Amino acid sequence: MSRVEIRISGFGGQGVILAGIILGRAAALHDGKDATLTQSFGPEARGGACSAQVVLSRERNLYPCVIRPDILVVMSQPAYEKHIGEVGAGALVLYEENLVDPVDLPKECQAYGIPATRFAEDIGRKMVLNIIMLGFVTALSDVVSAQAVKKAVAESVPRGTQRLNEDAFNRGYTYGLSLKKKNDEAE
Amino acid sequence: MSRVEIRISGFGGQGVILAGIILGRAAALHDGKDATLTQSFGPEARGGACSAQVVLSRERNLYPCVIRPDILVVMSQPAYEKHIGEVGAGALVLYEENLVDPVDLPKECQAYGIPATRFAEDIGRKMVLNIIMLGFVTALSDVVSAQAVKKAVAESVPRGTQRLNEDAFNRGYTYGLSLKKKNDEAE
Amino acid sequence: MAVERRTSRRKSRGELFIDCERCKGCGFCVEFCPTQVLAMGEKLNRKGYHTPVIVDLEVCTGCDLCGLYCPDFAIHAVRVKIEAGEAKECDNGG
């Protein structure tokens, strides 16, 4: 892995940026990688387009932008439509399946959906959507260790919600692993 | 007269600038000359150093500064001390004699004093000091016509004070003429 | 505080319009409808919000308080003569 580009994208209010921060933090502080997180968001506090870019590398990474994401995580239809054109062959596309309909998916990439909103409602807090997605990403990619991400989640969420978030992570992670397994079997 | 430089200087509140404006106006509007008035003053509303420079010429005058006044009119000791060094041979120095002690007067210049403050008090309004001085200047120099200055005075002073100011002008003018005569006789 | 139903159903009743894709699920319309015409639904729209459903159109007076309260201009009502009208509920299943 010389350089991995990840984009997480959705609405404002879904915790997109925090997901990026946790991912970057896991890599930078617990996996010993170089990580750069950049964000782009609009003026809306809720509901606007919002996206976090994470670039991971072994060496010091200076160019901070994501141009051709290796991993695209999308949590809204507009985000999907805006960014799906960026991915290239071999990219991993992960999406929230209640919110995204992955139309015109490029053939050369692997795509997995997760009903994370429903999972979040099950867990009882809609706001853990992003952590579920993180678990999902962790399971289906191999750019960060689950260990590192779990640590980073615990460090990043409000005191008193650690347990809840751990559950959320696990829910996404397990679901991801199961899909992976299914896929591996299918192949 | 290609170019005549005049400096009128005193305290803020003595009407120094107005005197300059009237002189310039007389020349520019009633004597058909080119006149440029510039002013310099400090932050004080009353009592600070204050000076008006008038440059008169037949042609359009572009350089606006007074460097070597042909006529220096001073109404305070500090003004006298500050500017007396500027005058050259043949210059005319006119001063208010209650307020200025013309020490170290350059020999090459002609100097005349006038007790204008007293005159003003006689007339009953201290504020006409500047107009008295104007009359004095008009009498002793020949750069503007008495006619023109009188007109300019009338146009420039507050309505209802025209008469008072005309008196003031005449007082200074007459006094000036008498000194001139005396001087001419002496020569 | 029970809300009394005082719909003068004789003369007029309400015709309701709901645009579920505009709705953000705040619940104001449901809460402040004086006759409890509405309830929050189960379905999610494309943005992931639950949207209101009509539970008792009969009692709707067309007062448009729901419209006044809706911060997203997603619902409104008109008063119609007794015979006219019908509820226009969200039709895209979002």
Added chain:
Amino acid sequence: MAVERRTSRRKSRGELFIDCERCKGCGFCVEFCPTQVLAMGEKLNRKGYHTPVIVDLEVCTGCDLCGLYCPDFAIHAVRVKIEAGEAKECDNGG
């Protein structure tokens, strides 16, 4: 409104200091001296202002109201034991 003279001349009286060159002739000291010690003078100082003169030092109490009122810090007074002091008037004839 006549000002009553209530100088307890027994114990103390005033010593007055006037710096005529600082004075701008506003007349406040003259006006508000409770015992009318001062009057505006005829002479002009170097800036052309009339300055106060002492007309009745005897009645000065040294209350320094003149000092408090003088916007130009040109006059002030001190209270002195009965024997001491003398007025310091403007001495440069300005």
Added chain:
Amino acid sequence: MKNQHINPVEPYLRMDRMPHIWCPGCGIGIVVNCFVRALNQSGIDPDLVSIISGIGCTGRIAGYLKLDSFHTTHGRPIPFATGLKVARPELKVLVFSGEGDLVSIGGNHLIHAARRNSDIKVFCVNNFTYAMTGGQVGPTAPIHSIATTTPYGSYDRPFNLPFLADSTGAVYVARWTTYHVRQLTRSMVEAINKPGFCFVEIIAPCPTIYQRRNRLGDGLEAMRYYKRYSRVINGANTRMVGLELKGPIIVGKFIDRDRSTLLEAMNEEFSSKLGARYQPYPTGVVR
């Protein structure tokens, strides 16, 4: 059959800009609803209405209303409005903005416009925080409230806006919450039709920021709170209507008095001094 009958606010909205940026349960949309109804009721030709906003979540109102509308700079809608009004006295010039915009950075303009009785109407959405920038403490934030810049609780005494407007000279002062849609609409009509500087405070939920940070629930909980804890006292002494974090909310029309507007006063003064040389300036006020 959706939209066979369009929402009555739509003709007044720039529908090509929908959906708006406001969060779920945000009170600002309700203010827009009330305003559109008020505009209808006021009988004013909408072409003659200008909307002026500053910067903030509330400030976005100008951009959504399909009227001549100006989204100016942060804190400055009031002097912009004064400029526009004196240039075109026949217009109704209405300011919609947040309490941070109008009272913090814009406080000086507010008090001077009130003093001059500039003939503009100010609708101030008070959500107790700088919402658009993510929830810093604002000039009306109740003591002990949590904001990003008062993470341990705020301690500056907040302004009581009706009192501030009243004491600096507004001729019409009212306060409502977004729960009080009918009364708010009526106050808007009154303000629009009244000459002079009118100030209407509108307490509105900001669920995303203010409510959340202060554990006050979502928008709906806020609305229920308003319903439950508001007390209508028309004519209340404005000095007494200050707010606390979890206290009662006194609402009502507090002030309604008459005084020459800026332009009327100018005309009176100039006419009395200049007589026939002075051609009275139009004031836009029909008394």
Added chain:
Amino acid sequence: MKNQHINPVEPYLRMDRMPHIWCPGCGIGIVVNCFVRALNQSGIDPDLVSIISGIGCTGRIAGYLKLDSFHTTHGRPIPFATGLKVARPELKVLVFSGEGDLVSIGGNHLIHAARRNSDIKVFCVNNFTYAMTGGQVGPTAPIHSIATTTPYGSYDRPFNLPFLADSTGAVYVARWTTYHVRQLTRSMVEAINKPGFCFVEIIAPCPTIYQRRNRLGDGLEAMRYYKRYSRVINGANTRMVGLELKGPIIVGKFIDRDRSTLLEAMNEEFSSKLGARYQPYPTGVVR
């Protein structure tokens, strides 16, 4: 024998800058006199006193007082003072400036500092005009007064400063004229010694500009007017003490109340939330 005994104000003045720029009969010098006496009476170590001014004739006070002194920008002495005070709470931070500086361009700072109860003392010389710039209309100019920018008479309603300070939160509010030298001195002592935002309005003659333009005579006539038309009403309702061009002048100590200062309130809030993690910040206030 001149100056054998020096004027008691001299040790507090930068004598190397005399004569000052103020006009004959200007009231500002009297304010300086009173302040120097007040400082003496207050018992404060002058080394611990800082003087902050804005720009204007009054703003020149800072430059003449031989204390740590700051002549800042027009309208901004109050926030400078707040900055200095919170940095060095043991200091007495005193603002001297004109009503144009403090209430027109600086109005927002005034109301917010009062609201926060910033522990600074504001001595506002009100001469009803922007004197330094030659006499434009100011925020306290009585209606019908003539100024260079209201050549036909002013028409904007002026602020009533004690009411403005009171209504925005000042804990001490008084008004005197330069005729009331003893009372003014006493108010200055009280303000200096009182914690919190204190506001003293000082009505002062500007013979060169305001008096002259309005044909109100010279400084002496103004002082006689003050003497004759002032009415001392301590505790007066500040709403009632507005001024007119040739009306009576109500003077007195209007407000004197207690409230936590900015830093005290901060300490209370932080201590209650942070407990031992919080080391109370010095407030400079000895209660």
Added chain:
Amino acid sequence: MGADPQGVLTGVHFLDGDHACCEGAIAAGCRAAFGYPITPSTEIVERIALRLPLVGGVFVQMEDEIASSIAIQGAAWGGKKVITVTSGPGMSLMMEHVGLAAMTETPCVFVNVQRGGPSTGLPTLPAQGDMMQARWGSHGDYEIIAISPNSPQECFDLTVHAFNLSERYRVPVLIMMDESVGHMTERVTIPHAEQIEVESRRLPEGPKEEYLPFAPGENLVPPMAPVGEGYRFHVTGLTHNEKGYPVMSPDVQDHLVRRLLDKIRLNAEDIAMVEEDQIQDADVVLVAYGITSRVVLRTLHLAREKGLKVGVFRPVVVWPFPEKRLRELAERVKAFVVVELNYGQVVLEVERIVGGRVPTVLVPHGGGALHNPEDILRVVEEAW
């Protein structure tokens, strides 16, 4: 189009620059003004306050410069020609709104009667220290026009011109006077109204619903509708599309801001205004603007007396700088001597344009007085 005669004080006057500027504004059709006093610009608003009520205009003294600088914009959208007036410290406070006017293409005129700076500086004395601020003082990329008169007559003439440019380009125009010109009194001839060329606002044509308030028109400038006429347009300081709606995208930003710059940059030749003196055979060219352009005439005179071939190049419109003409000169003269009442501002632009072809020398002056022409001469002689 000629001026509205009601506002034109036709005749020969003895006026200072400040007053002449006021008359220029009124002659140009200005009927709304907002201001806050500050030395040495105050005389302008004072005269405006006296004059506007008599010609159907309105002046409001605002609470501060920030208010003034945005009140004019409200009035401009109300259809008026507008002005505000200030000096250095006030100009600094207006900077946010210069940017707003540039962004919203609001025609308006700002006058800065420059005094000694920085900060409060020398309030009653001249300087030319705000020239770069005029160009760069607000955040972000934008263009303005800055004009620098050197006499009361020009204060009249160029103020009229400033209003015309402001309307033509929908851009804030800054009249960069200085204390010396502002307080200089000379003969000022005000022509008959019909002899004064006054440009009026270009209004949109076509159906109101299709009006695009920010779509490029002639010279890239959109026509401007006034409020209250049913156009129902939106104006924002945010990045916006041609409809005036905020759009937060780099493309819209590029489209918009590039046009804002280009409407000035590409029309620079139309805007440029230069005065040259004895430049034909000049070896050394004195570059100066505003009051200093009169001071260097004395140096020119002294130099020519000594047989030195000196010329004068005066940008009357300083921003955009008359780059093309200067570049031509740089091809043939031996040196440029830039004379400014500051420590080097416009000289940087001259140096950049001259691009090392010939030496560029600065004669700086901190302000508070004008240059001594003989000091300048000395530098000229050294430049030989």
Added chain:
Amino acid sequence: MGADPQGVLTGVHFLDGDHACCEGAIAAGCRAAFGYPITPSTEIVERIALRLPLVGGVFVQMEDEIASSIAIQGAAWGGKKVITVTSGPGMSLMMEHVGLAAMTETPCVFVNVQRGGPSTGLPTLPAQGDMMQARWGSHGDYEIIAISPNSPQECFDLTVHAFNLSERYRVPVLIMMDESVGHMTERVTIPHAEQIEVESRRLPEGPKEEYLPFAPGENLVPPMAPVGEGYRFHVTGLTHNEKGYPVMSPDVQDHLVRRLLDKIRLNAEDIAMVEEDQIQDADVVLVAYGITSRVVLRTLHLAREKGLKVGVFRPVVVWPFPEKRLRELAERVKAFVVVELNYGQVVLEVERIVGGRVPTVLVPHGGGALHNPEDILRVVEEAW
């Protein structure tokens, strides 16, 4: 001197630039901060509000930017190290007080996290459009120092450095971040307190009565007494003599303002901070600062892959511009390509310094996003 350990969060963190800047300030000894929120700088004051109370400092959220920018100056004279934080529109409002700080030689740090402009522009998106404003935004002649970090680590390091320069030169220092760096999160290593070099204020020596608060000391910088210690000094934004007294004369103006400029201009080499990449053999040099200096590294990489001899010149301290070094380079390279997130600001200075020796090409960008490195490469190839 080392830093006060109380404020130093020694360790390895994953921080964004805004937060790192806050930590830098606290590590540098900043104990008083004043601010007013504005995107995208707000996170700095938010963290300050959280952190300062725990380390004995004080933060006050003021009513606006004008108040913030002068409250810091009151606090600075009270002896504190101070900061205020804003973005474009707020910076425009602070301009009068940047001038005041320059004039009164008040050490203070301003942070401008740049966003798209002009006016409200693109509040949440990056730009570098305020660079010339930083240099010229206030009226009159003055000098400041402007530093442009390109990573969260530098936001920490250079903020410490900014405080040091501010104290050393008694000058306002502007940290010119941008949205991209401010919201970029990376690993930030905060060293032990004693490893952080912190300069403290130079206090006067000698008798208090003789203290001249504005007499040149080391490097032309006067030592600075705090208030409350009996110095009884006077500070004014008016032109003042060495005692601090206002004096309205051209001579005093010249003496004062020249020194204010010279203390920066003559010490430019001490202040300069430059980063160079593969410059030794470079034919074409990319000039970029802040976030853009990271973007061009990609171009550098692409170009070198193609065998093009490209180098990078990055002024870390942008103002004063590292003129000397650039002039040296201009003697031997073939072209400069200046890459900025604006439509041409620092490029003007580069062009001026290069003086036509070799071509200088701008790659502009209106902001809202970063340059595409391949677009830059195309320009580089053309420059060949």
